[in-house]
Structure formats: structure tokens, C-alpha cells
Amino acid sequence: MRQIENVVSDRGSKYAVSGGPAASRGDVDDFLKALKRNRKYARATHNSWGVLLSDGTPLKGDDGESGAGMVILRMLERAGLRDHVIVVTRWYGGTKLGGDRFRRVQDCVRAYIDTQPGGPA
Structure with a gap:
């Protein structure tokens, strides 16, 4: 499991x-269970x-982050990354982000793919 914390903050919400x-x-279920063994991730508002x-x-x-899973899937398709789960975690900061929440999900996925061995650097 590879984790990148504090990828982006927006109006109080923090993303990893x-x-x-x-x-x-x-395998996905096992990955999510392992991730949520860390209390910080278990208490997150969303693990899309x-x-x-x-x-x-x-x-x-x-x-609960409606549409976020589809954003992640589209980016996985574009990157040609298969058999690899990506989880974007959000800790809600008290202010709704509207459509900007999708940009934050994209920022997180891009940060992960860009640092993936063999990926764009």
C-alpha cells in the first residue's frame, strides 16, 4: 500500500x-479494511x-462523495492502469466545495499516478 498524505487542502477539507x-x-475489500485499520482513515468523511x-x-x-468513483475510473482508464485500486480520502472541513471537489479528486489521482513507478514523472 502506497499513501500520499496532505495532497491538497481546500476550504478546510484535507485530501490524501x-x-x-x-x-x-x-482484493479491494481487503485493501479498504487495511486502510481503515489506521484510525485516521477510518474516521475520514469519505474514502472514494x-x-x-x-x-x-x-x-x-x-x-458518500457522489461521482468521485467515476472520476477515479476515468483517470485510471486514461493512464491505462489496471488491477490497481486508488482511494481518495477526504476529511470534510465544514465548507461545501461544489464542483471543485471533483478537481480535488483529480489532483489526488494525478499525484498518485505521477509518482507511480513507470508512470509520468
Whole structure:
């Protein structure tokens, strides 16, 4: 599991991104359980995630951040990253971000993909 904390802050909300190998829904569930063993992540407002399986099956979870899983999936498709789950974590800061929340999700996924071995640097 790779984690990047404090990727971005916006109007009090703080974001982090995590990722790792996942070739099935069971692997995703195991990854999320491992992530949430850290109390900080378990108490986060949202842990939105997406994964593209090698057979092309898309899986996603918004965890209350409507539309965030789809944003993650689209970025995984563009990057050609399969069998790898990415989780964007948000700790809500008290101010609604509207459409900007999608830009923050994109910032997190981009930060993760850009630092991925073999990815753009």
C-alpha cells in the first residue's frame, strides 16, 4: 500500500490518496479494511475508490462523495492502469466545495499516478 498524505487542502477539507494492487472485488475489500485499520482513515468523511480489472471490469465506490468513483475510473482508464485500486480520502472541513471537489479528486489521482513507478514523472 502506497499513501500520499496532505495532497491538497481546500476550504478546510484535507485530501490524501492511497493505492495498491487489486485484481478482484475481494482484493479491494481487503485493501479498504487495511486502510481503515489506521484510525485516521477510518474516521475520514469519505474514502472514494476506483479500480479497472484486467478483464476491463470497472469497480467503484463513492462513499458518500457522489461521482468521485467515476472520476477515479476515468483517470485510471486514461493512464491505462489496471488491477490497481486508488482511494481518495477526504476529511470534510465544514465548507461545501461544489464542483471543485471533483478537481480535488483529480489532483489526488494525478499525484498518485505521477509518482507511480513507470508512470509520468
